[in-house]
Amino acid sequence: MADAPAGAPVSTDLTVGGMTCAACVGRVERTLARIDGVTAGVNLATGRARVLHPAGVAVGDLVAAVERAGFTATPAGAGQPPVDRAEEPAERWRLLVTALAAVPVVVLSMVPALQFPAWQWVCFALAVPVVTWGSAGFHRRARQGLRHGTATMDTLVSLGVVASFGWSAYALVFGGAGGLGMRMPFSLTADGGGGAHVYLEAAVGVPLFVLAGRLLEGRVRRRTGSALRALAELGAKEVCVRDPRSGQERLIPIEQLLPGREFVVRPGERVATDGVVVEGGSALDLSLLTGESAPVEVGPGDAVAGATVNVGGALVVRATAVGADTQLARITALVADAQAGKARAQRLADAVAGVFVPCVLAVAVAVLGFWLGAGADPQAAVTAAVAVLVVACPCALGLATPTALLAATGRGAELGVLVRGPEVLESLRRIDTVVLDKTGTLTTGRTELGELTVVPGVEADEVLRLAGAVEQRSEHPVGRAVLSAARARCGSLPAVAAFAATAGVGVTGSVEGRAVRVVRPEDSSAELPAVLAGARDRAGAAGRTPVLVELDGRAVALLAVGDALRSGSWRALHRLRALGLETVLLTGDGPGAARAVAAELGIERVHCSASPARKAEVVAELRAAGRTTAVVGDGVNDAVALASADLGVALASGSDAAIGAAGLTLVRGDIEAVVDAVRLARRTLATIRVNLLWAFGYNLVLIPLAAVGLLNPMLAAVAMSLSSLLVVGNSLRLRTWQPGRGAGRPGGGPRRGAAGVAG
DSSP states (O other): OOOOOTTSOEEEEEEEESOOSHHHHHHHHHHHHTSTTOEEEEETTTTEEEEEEOTTSOHHHHHHHHHHTTOEEEEOOTTOOOOOOOOOHHHHHHHHHHHHHHHHHHHHHHOGGGOOTTHHHHHHHHHHHIIIIITHHHHHHHHHHHHTTOOOHHHHHHHHHHHHHHHHHHHHHTSSOOOTTOOOOOOSSSSTTSSSOOOHHHHHHHHHHHHHHHHHHHHHHHHHTHHHHHHHTOSOSEEEEEOTTTOOEEEEEGGGOOTTOEEEEOTTOBOOSEEEEEEOOEEEEOHHHHOOOSOEEEOTTOEEOTTOEEOSSOEEEEEEEOGGGSHHHHHHHHHHHHHHSOOHHHHHHHHHHHHHHHHHHHHHHHHHHHHHHTTOOHHHHHHHHHHHHHHOOHHHHHHHTHHHHHHHHHHHHHTTEEESSHHHHHHHHHOOEEEEOIIIIIEEEEEEEEEEEEOTTOOHHHHHHHHHHHGGGOOSHHHHHHHHHHHHHHOSOOOOEEEEEETTTEEEEEETTEEEEEEOGGGOOSOOOHHHHHHHHHHHHTTOEEEEEEETTEEEEEEEEEEEEOTTHHHHHHHHHHTTOEEEEEOSSOHHHHHHHHHHHTOOEEEOSOOHHHHHHHHHHHHHTTOOEEEEEOSGGGHHHHHHSSEEEEETTSOHHHHHHOSEEEOSSOTHHHHHHHHHHHHHHHHHHHHHHHHHHHHHHHHHHHHTTOSOHHHHHHHHHHHHHHHHHHHHGGGGOOOOOOOOOGGGOOOTTSOEEEO
């Protein structure tokens, strides 16, 4: 149960047992809604009820209300995935015994050549345990529903079984079907082919096929939710902690790990929890958590996430977050919350299912009355009415949307895309304009060395080595960028002597007997060669910071330092446009940097120097023009725009304000995940449409066929079970959906921000 301010509604999750169809969902929701101030949304696929209630309403009152409605209920842990209950041995045993008794009855009823003298009485004896013990669950739930004035799928099955068995018993005793030499042809329709007829195959076939269908359906539904359970199980169960004073190591349960403790991660082990590397260097496999396939190098000072796999050397990590505060726990909670919600299509299906079963009962009674009133054989009239009862299937209606959402949100989590609720997927499908922040979204947000230009006769690596040596003692971001590039390209650097730093100007020092200055070009007294002047102008036009390197008073190189594009930005923009989406750059950065990035990525509409309020205004203007917008950002200054858009998309590496205002969070540091999210949303909504079309179309076609006597009740039971399996199976295909990747940059050239050399 989530904390809430005084007077605010409290959210509680309940695990509800005993629901079999969308009508059950409606009954639970209506029962909970009778409590003052309570609203509830129930998900059939997950067996979860998300209840909003006043703080004064106890959880026990909610549980009691659900139990009064004829179902079981237990509080579920906040943000935790639904319990993956194993198939109850009693249910498997019930299905096995039912099959052993029902199969001989079905075979004898369908194959006249096997009908020996008194075969019908043997079938009657075999049918008794199926109708009573095998179907007990249907009868019990139907009785509970009637006590509460509601009807569900179990009501239809129970009535169909009782009617079939009751008519058969009457025909055996009073209708002339009990003769020892009786032969009964099998018919696909309700007329029975003429002569005495019993419907024991329907009385046993209906519970057999429904029990088998629900068992298979449960297995398939568990597969659709497997991604969420896999996320929950990624966390380590034990952790090897290290005493910082003695250096001794020991294993403890993960629950005993506290923030600030140091723990050891050996090669092949999972990082136990979120933390910062204290010692060692390695590569981490983030694929199970973020969907990124390439391992990421980490070293002292780098942050690491729990559940990632160490594929390199040993690490010593200081824990910064444990339990519900870790990135894995937040991801699991977001996915669980998304799966607890309802899409608009599901609310429509639930509303239809609420009146569906009573309408089917009315149709069955009308069919029986019409056939009898028309002078038809009573057994044909009863059979047609039973077929109507059995073939009707609100289960498919109840499963059409939640199973697709369950599979899609789980697959999205595997790909590093976290949706806050089903309405996010619906919004994504309608998006036609993507508004992108620059710094930290399209770019890395880190200052890096871009272009290195040297005068003729000077070696670029030597200049970079000397400039990096001077910057070793600098704390300025530009100096850090130069130092990082020097270490990457030149390895170890020499020591610096006579170091001096002038704020707003640069640094100077002596390296290997040479005077080295790294300063702003305008603060240099040295003559600037034409090649360096051109590099300075290019850097300014691109929004980068030009830095001049002097050796012994001579200007020898110009470094262009700036924010580098993320590696997948160009490909992401290309794929967004391929989906028919317009892209807009909206940044607080200046015109030079903004237009340079826009030109590099092919973005035509640019809004630069935008304050947080102006960003929100731009989004409002786009929406007023009829555009459906998604805003992608990562900073506090993006939060207002994220909240005002049709859909906010935040990077998980961004600020808490941005993530809180967004409906979609990208765990990967790659905005290509936006493309994956849009394509997944479109595929999910297409799957839901197919499911609903099948669920409605199935009933529209087969109920009239059953009403006019063209459908045997046993075949109706098979069709009813298959309808649910087809819906769930279609949703399951989303679990294996692959996003695909577009082509890289044309020509295969380096991305902007990679260090280059001109001379």
